Amino acid sequence: MDYYEISSNLLNISFFLYLISIVFFGAILGKNRDERQKSKVTKIAITLTILGFVNQLGSFIFRWLEAGHIPVSNMFEYIYFFSMCLIFAFLLIHFIYKYSILGLIAVPIAVVLIGYGSVFPTEVTPLVDSLQSNWLYIHVTTVALAQSILAISFVAGVLYLIVKVNQEKSNKETTFLDLILYFIVSVVTFIILTFSFGAVDYEAVFTLPEEESLSEVTYTLPALIGPTDGELETTDRFYTGIEAPGFVNGPDAARKLNTLIWSLATGLVLYGILRLLARRRLGAFLQDKFGRVNPDVVDDIIYRAVAIGFPLFTLGGLIFAAIWAQEAWGRFWGWDPKEVWALITWLFYAAFLHLRLTRGWHGKKSAWLAVIGFGIIMFNLIVINLVISGMHSYA
Amino acid sequence: MSVNTVKCECGHINHEGTVLCEACGKPIKGNQHIDGNDDKRVLEMRYEGSARRSKTYKRTIVDKIWAFFSSVKVGVWLIIITLILSALGTIYPQEPFKNSPLPASQFYEVEYGLTGKIFYQLGFHNMYDSWWYITLVAMIGISLVICSLDRYIPLRRALKNQKIKRHPTFVKRQRVVSSADSISDESFQKIKSEMKKKRYKIKEEDGHIFAEKNRFSRWGPYVNHIGLIIILVAAILRMFDVMHVDDYVWVREGETRVIPGTNQEYYVKNENFSYDFYDAEEDERFREAIENTSEPIPKDFQTDAVIYKVKGETVIGEEPELEEIKRGEIRVNHPIQFDGFSLYQAGNQMESEYDSISFSITGEDGEPVADFTFDTDEAPYQIELDNGMVVRIDDYYPQLEFTDKGPSSSSKFPRNPGIIFSVLENGQEEGERFFYLQEDVIGLSDENTMTMAVSDIETRSASGLTVKKDYTLPFFLIGAIIFMIGVSQGLYWYHRRIWIHPSDEGYLVGSHTNKNWFGMKKELSEIFEGTEVKEFKDQNELK
Numbered sequence: 001m002d003y004y005e006i007s008s009n010l011l012n013i014s015f016f017l018y019l020i021s022i023v024f025f026g027a028i029l030g031k032n033r034d035e036r037q038k039s040k041v042t043k044i045a046i047t048l049t050i051l052g053f054v055n056q057l058g059s060f061i062f063r064w065l066e067a068g069h070i071p072v073s074n075m076f077e078y079i080y081f082f083s084m085c086l087i088f089a090f091l092l093i094h095f096i097y098k099y100s101i102l103g104l105i106a107v108p109i110a111v112v113l114i115g116y117g118s119v120f121p122t123e124v125t126p127l128v129d130s131l132q133s134n135w136l137y138i139h140v141t142t143v144a145l146a147q148s149i150l151a152i153s154f155v156a157g158v159l160y161l162i163v164k165v166n167q168e169k170s171n172k173e174t175t176f177l178d179l180i181l182y183f184i185v186s187v188v189t190f191i192i193l194t195f196s197f198g199a200v201d202y203e204a205v206f207t208l209p210e211e212e213s214l215s216e217v218t219y220t221l222p223a224l225i226g227p228t229d230g231e232l233e234t235t236d237r238f239y240t241g242i243e244a245p246g247f248v249n250g251p252d253a254a255r256k257l258n259t260l261i262w263s264l265a266t267g268l269v270l271y272g273i274l275r276l277l278a279r280r281r282l283g284a285f286l287q288d289k290f291g292r293v294n295p296d297v298v299d300d301i302i303y304r305a306v307a308i309g310f311p312l313f314t315l316g317g318l319i320f321a322a323i324w325a326q327e328a329w330g331r332f333w334g335w336d337p338k339e340v341w342a343l344i345t346w347l348f349y350a351a352f353l354h355l356r357l358t359r360g361w362h363g364k365k366s367a368w369l370a371v372i373g374f375g376i377i378m379f380n381l382i383v384i385n386l387v388i389s390g391m392h393s394y395a
Numbered sequence: 396m397s398v399n400t401v402k403c404e405c406g407h408i409n410h411e412g413t414v415l416c417e418a419c420g421k422p423i424k425g426n427q428h429i430d431g432n433d434d435k436r437v438l439e440m441r442y443e444g445s446a447r448r449s450k451t452y453k454r455t456i457v458d459k460i461w462a463f464f465s466s467v468k469v470g471v472w473l474i475i476i477t478l479i480l481s482a483l484g485t486i487y488p489q490e491p492f493k494n495s496p497l498p499a500s501q502f503y504e505v506e507y508g509l510t511g512k513i514f515y516q517l518g519f520h521n522m523y524d525s526w527w528y529i530t531l532v533a534m535i536g537i538s539l540v541i542c543s544l545d546r547y548i549p550l551r552r553a554l555k556n557q558k559i560k561r562h563p564t565f566v567k568r569q570r571v572v573s574s575a576d577s578i579s580d581e582s583f584q585k586i587k588s589e590m591k592k593k594r595y596k597i598k599e600e601d602g603h604i605f606a607e608k609n610r611f612s613r614w615g616p617y618v619n620h621i622g623l624i625i626i627l628v629a630a631i632l633r634m635f636d637v638m639h640v641d642d643y644v645w646v647r648e649g650e651t652r653v654i655p656g657t658n659q660e661y662y663v664k665n666e667n668f669s670y671d672f673y674d675a676e677e678d679e680r681f682r683e684a685i686e687n688t689s690e691p692i693p694k695d696f697q698t699d700a701v702i703y704k705v706k707g708e709t710v711i712g713e714e715p716e717l718e719e720i721k722r723g724e725i726r727v728n729h730p731i732q733f734d735g736f737s738l739y740q741a742g743n744q745m746e747s748e749y750d751s752i753s754f755s756i757t758g759e760d761g762e763p764v765a766d767f768t769f770d771t772d773e774a775p776y777q778i779e780l781d782n783g784m785v786v787r788i789d790d791y792y793p794q795l796e797f798t799d800k801g802p803s804s805s806s807k808f809p810r811n812p813g814i815i816f817s818v819l820e821n822g823q824e825e826g827e828r829f830f831y832l833q834e835d836v837i838g839l840s841d842e843n844t845m846t847m848a849v850s851d852i853e854t855r856s857a858s859g860l861t862v863k864k865d866y867t868l869p870f871f872l873i874g875a876i877i878f879m880i881g882v883s884q885g886l887y888w889y890h891r892r893i894w895i896h897p898s899d900e901g902y903l904v905g906s907h908t909n910k911n912w913f914g915m916k917k918e919l920s921e922i923f924e925g926t927e928v929k930e931f932k933d934q935n936e937l938k
Contacts, residue, residue, distance in 0.1 A: 004680070066680055097913075125684040126673040129693045133728040296933075300913040307886045307910075311879065319875045328728045330739040330863040331641075332871065335523045336492075337485040347478040351471045357441065358467055359431065384485070 003066035004124065010059035011080070011114075017052035018087075018111050021045050025104040029289050042100045046091075049107060053087045060084060067124040069132075072140040074125050075385060079117030081141070082381075083110040085148035089305075093152050097301060101293065106155045112184065115191040135324035142316025146309050147377050150349065153305035156298050157370030163293045164364055167284035173364075177283040180371060185274070186267025193262055197221055204237035206230035217255055221262050227254040256387065299363050302370050303356060310349045317342045341380035348373055401426075407556065410549070412451030415444025417556035420565030437935050438568045440907055443557075445549035449541075465545035470538045477531050484522035487514050536627045543620045554610060559600040561905075566896045569905035570935045571916060575927040576901040582926035586895075589922040595893070604895040613909060615885020622878030629870035640736070640864035647748060648855040649772075651703070651717075656862050657736065662703040662717055668856040670745060671695040696740050698725045698858040702733050725860065735864050742859025749809045753851035754836065756780075756818065759844040766850065769831075771809035783821065790815040795832055818845060891915060893922070904928055 001009075024045035060081065063071040071077040090106040093099070127136075158180065165173045197220055204219040209229045217227055222238040232239045244254035271282070278285035321342065322332035333339060352369050355361040361369075399411035407418035414430045415422055415438065422432060422444070429450050430439035438444065449465035452458040463469055487507055490499050495506070499520050503511035514520060522528050566572070578586075587604070590597055595606035632638050642656035646665040654661040672691040675682045685692060703717035721733045730737040749771050756764040765780040769788075777787045792804035795813030802813055812831070819826040828839040829847045836847045889908050896903040904923070908915040912933070919931050 068680075121684070121687065123683040123687070124680055126678065126681040126692055126694065129695055129727040132695075135728075297913060300911070304911070311882045311886060314882065315879060319879070322871070322875075326868070327730070328739075330730065330737060330741070330861045332868070335484075335489060340481050340485050340523075344478050344481050347474050347481070351474045351478070354467050354471050354474070358471075 003062045007059045007062035007066060008122075010055045010062065014052040014055035014059060015111065015114055017048050017055060018107050018114075021048035021052060022104070022107050022111070024048060025100070025107060028101060028104070029291065045103060046094065046100060049087060049103060050091065053084065053091065056080075056084045056087070063124065069127050070137050070141070071124070072144065073127055073131055073136065074120070076117050076120040076122050078140070078144065079113055079120070079381070082144045082148055083113040083117065085145045086110045086113065086151050089145070089149045089152045090155070092149075093301060093305065096304075097297060099297060099301065101290070102152075102155055102159060102301070104290075105158050106152065109151070109155065109184075112187055112191070116187055119191060119194045130328055133324060133328060135320065135327065139316060139320040139324050142312060142320055146313035146316050147381075149305055149309035149312060150377060151374055153302045153309065153370040154374030156301040156305060157367035157374075159290070159293065160295065160298045160302065160364065160367035161371070162283060162286045162290050163298070164295060164367070165283060165287070167281065167287050170281070174281055174283055176368075178281050181282045181286075182267060182271045185271045186263045189266040189270050190259070190263035193221060193266060203234060204239065205233040207233050217252060219255055219258060221259055223258060224261055225254055225258045230254070253387075295363060299366060302366050303362075306349055306352055306370070306373075310346075310353060313349070314346060318346060337384050338380065341376070341384050345373070345376050345380060348376055405558070405562070407558075410446040410451075410552075412446035412448075413444065414439075414446075415553075415565065416562070417443070417445065417553045418558045419560065419562040420444070420557070421562035422564060422568075436568060437570045438565065440569070441909075442546055442550050443553035445553040447545050447549055449545045461541060461545070464534075464538045464541035467542065470535070470542060473531065473535045473538060477528075477535065480522065480528065480531070484519050487511060487520070489522065490520045493520075532627070532630075536624060539620045539624055539627075543617045547614075547617045550613065554613065557605075559598045559605040560603045561605075561894055561896060563896060563898050563903055566894045566903045566905035569894075569907050571906045571912065571919065571931050571933050573904040573919075573923070573929050573931045574901055575904065575929060578895075578902050578927050582928075586922055586926060586928075590893070593918060593922070595891070602897045604893075606893045607891070609888040609890050612884055612888035612890045615881050615883070615888075617881070618884055619878045619881025622874045622876070622881055625874030625877060626871055629867045629874060632870065633865075633867045638866045640862060642862040643741070644860050644862060645742075645744070645857050646698070646700075646860065647857045648750070651701075654702075654736070654738070654862055656864070659709065659715075660705050661733070661736065662705070662715075663738065663860065664701040664703065665858050666699040666701060668699075668743065668858045669695075669697050670743065670856070696727060696743055696858075698740060698860065699723075700725050700731055700738065700860075702731065702738075704734075725858075730863075737863045739861045739863065740858065741861040744857040744859070746854040746856055747810055748855050748857065749812050750853040750855040751851075752812070752814075752831065752849060752853075754831075754847050755850045757846045757848070764845060768851075769814060771812060785819045787817045787819055787826070788814060789817055789828070815839070816847070818847070886910075889914065891918070893919070902928070904931075906931070 021044075024041055027041045028039065028045065060071060063077070072081050086106060087110050090103060090110075093102065161173070161177050165177050167174055202220055202222070204223055205216055206219065206223070206227050207216045207230065208227060216233065217230065223232070224240050225242050225244050226232065226239055228243050228245075230243070244257060275282060321339070325334065325339075326332040352366070352373065355369070356366065401409045401411060401413055401423055403409060403416035403419060403421055403423065405416060405419040405421065407416055409417055409423065412426065412429065413423055414426045414432065420438075422438070427433045430441075430444055432438055432444075447465070448458075449462040453462060487503060488494070493499065493502050495502050497505060499515060503515040503520060505511075507514070518525055518527075583604075587597055590606045593608070595608045598605045598607075640656035642654075644652055644655055644663070646652050646663055648665050648668050651662050651664040653659050654663050671694040673681055673685050673694050675685040678685070700723065701719055702721040704720045706716045706718045709715045721731065723731050725731045725738055725740045727740050730739045732738075751768050751770045753766065753768040755766045758764045765782050765784060767778050767780055767786055769775075769778070771793065774791050774793075775788065777785050779785050790802070790813075792802055792813040793809040793811075794804050794806040795802060795811050796805050797803075804813075811833070814831040816829045816831070817826040818829070827843045827845055829843070830837050830839050831847075831849070834849055834852060836849060838846065889911050891908045892906065894903075894905045896905070906915060906919055916931060916933070923931070
């Protein structure tokens with residue numbers, strides 16, 4: 001067995017350990033729950049999470065040995081490292097606050113992230129010249145750690161909203177909360193779709209008109225929306241015949257739009273099924289399950305996570321980033337989209353910290369802000385890398 | 396600004412607009428609305444109830460501007476507007492990154508349609524150096540300065556003037572409070588030793604106890620704002636061209652060129668340019684990744700460079716005398732540095748030019764006649780061969796192209812040379828003519844008896860180097876360091892105070908922390924555990 005195989009196996013083991021730990025975290029939601037008291041179930045859940053983390057760390061180390069450089073150099077590796085940091089940050093916060101119920105949100109999100117990361121090519125890639133620097137180790141790891149700690153404020157924020165949004169009747173807040181849950185469900189269906197169609201090697205090749213930069217584009221999901229003026233080459237493949245409208249720029253954009261539509265549509269189906277099973281809004285269902293949670297502590301966790309994550313993000317995402325950019329490109333700041341979005345993230349959390357000074361911005365409003373902040377981080381990670389091209393499009 | 400004063404019953408003289416007496420903390424009548432204390436049990440302690448200019452004076456235009464910029468709400472709005480605009484600017488590439496020969500006025504519309512046209516017309520294609528973006532950032536800068544001054548000065552005064560003995564109302568109206576009917580000496584000892592263990596500084600007066608720690612944490616925001624202001628000043632400095640050099644130079648292998656931006660003082664020689672791509676055969680572990688990408692994955696680009704400095708005065712028209720000052724390799728992530736300048740490996744034209752082309756001439760009978768080499772840099776008028784024959788260069792086109800008027804050259808760089816030769820024997824004026832083009836030789840006449848063929852081709856690469864010198868870098872770095880110090884100072888330490896106040900009704904205990912009440916409550920329960928002091932009550936708990 002070579003290092004690569006060991007690494008993959010350890011990752012699989014940690015994935016399953018996390019899955020099992022979620023079951024135990026779920027079991028914490030008993031009727032006579034007292035957060036302060038350590039129950040046996042809590043201990044098992046935390047132990048499983050720690051075991052999962054150790055396995056994931058092992059997987060990380062073996063991948064490092066295989067590649068000869070720190071495995072944070074492409075989309076798969078970054079998301080996978082990020083999910084590891086998220087678990088780490090959760091454990092860290094857990095040991096400060098002893099608030100294990102957070103695990104019921106943090107661990108599933110880490111699992112979804114690992115699943116999402118695995119959609120990207122998982123083989124080890126060589127380092128392009130611009131990444132061959134010690135700053136890769138420093139800059140990327142600090143950013144991942146900072147973002148994962150900021151993600152904890154999202155986790156706490158979601159918990160706060162689940163518990164505190166008034167579910168008596170439908171309103172703006174219940175709608176948005178269920179929208180967040182729907183997005184998470186859509187990511188799950190996206191992962192399931194990608195792996196199911198990947199397992200049967202589904203491919204539909206479109207040839208493109210000559211003036212395009214690419215000559216063909218390969219769909220790995222059935223084509224609901226084809227590329228503009230594209231010709232379906234592969235026979236026996238489903239195609240609605242609907243072409244992408246003009247504003248969808250470029251042939252690859254049509255493919256991405258197709259994937260997005262699939263994810264959102266199947267997400268809607270799964271969300272609908274879950275909602276039918278729960279017989280009410282998912283937010284309301286979860287509120288019943290989660291029951292009593294001390295809002296002061298959760299609010300404090302939201303704030304504390306930002307208080308730790310923000311300086312760390314400044315250091316990794318802006319200062320270290322600028323130093324490296326100066327060394328690699330001779331300019332410490334260049335308004336590359338990724339840089340701009342790092343600045344946006346920074347500005348957002350700066351605004352968050354200032355709003356904490358204003359009366360009335362604790363509690364629910366902070367929780368919503370924490371959710372938006374995580375949205376910005378995910379946008380920078382996914383959309384900026386995959387849709388908007390720039391100097392950081394390594395994946 | 397005339398400074399009116401308010402005297403408190405404790406004797407302390409406060410500035411006009413003070414909400415809580417700086418010394419004893421007693422709420423000053425008529426000023427409670429300023430911090431919204433009227434209808435609340437818990438006193439607003441954010442700025443110690445100190446007299447802030449922005450909250451006190453609102454008459455003149457200066458007052459109004461001051462009040463505007465000192466508002467946190469305004470600051471947050473400025474941040475949010477900047478944030479949204481910055482985000483909008485990333486929808487389409489900024490002009491410098493558009494990577495198209497089309498001018499911006501056409502590019503955005505042609506490439507992205509109507510939305511692209513709107514993007515261009517709003518000026519979003521040059522957002523980050525547009526006057527309105529800069530104005531916005533400048534307003535944030537002004538807000539930073541005014542916000543900080545408006546709060547820092549009175550806050551410092553209030554914390555400096557605080558007394559050990561406070562007014563009972565002040566203690567009672569803190570957020571987390573408790574009381575005790577009596578406290579034994581034993582308990583006092585326990586409380587004080589616990590406080591010391593937690594690094595509180597304890598002051599006593601007439602049975603009143605005042606414990607305080609980490610006051611410096613309150614200065615954190617102002618320190619980090621100073622860091623940000625230094626960064627903004629550095630950014631302003633950088634707008635002046637004298638503060639930085641930003642240039643680009645192409646150097647061919649073997650070539651020595653003056654480095655632009657250095658006042659003709661430095662020269663760089665490209666001794667060799669090498670490049671390397673990852674090879675699936677060599678690197679088994681990367682095989683899958685390499686085979687999955689259509690383009691080669693770059694491993695290394697390197698220029699072996701020599702840096703020269705001009706020695707003495709340069710006389711115009713004369714070759715300067717050069718002195719080698721540094722020798723080394725320039726690679727991505729590893730610039731070469733000399734006298735404050737840095738050269739970065741930035742671009743390459745791999746094997747893009749012909750360095751030399753070697754030919755062999757064969758006679759009618761197939762016997763080799765002679766060999767010669769044409770050097771594109773020297774481009775000699777004629778070449779004398781070993782056997783006494785002469786090759787005359789009739790025409791040389793470094794970058795050959797055909798126009799209506801016949802062959803010509805579109806540049807002086809030998810990227811696609813075309814050469815017309817005459818091979819002359821024993822002093823003849825006319826000989827057999829050949830045309831070299833596209834790595835092949837054709838005879839220009841059917842009557843040629845000899846044949847000429849290309850026997851060897853040497854190409855060369857050019858290396859693109861960016862030239863940088865930036866005097867503002869230290870300012871940015873210092874600003875960043877100060878910012879980080881300020882942020883840590885403000886976020887990771889907490890200013891905490893505990894008051895024990897003997898009164899007619901027994902002992903009042905009040906506590907205050909500027910943040911992290913969760914930790915404060917934990918600390919309080921540790922300090923007062925096992926004493927007569929009752930369980931602490933949070934008068935502000937979220938419901």
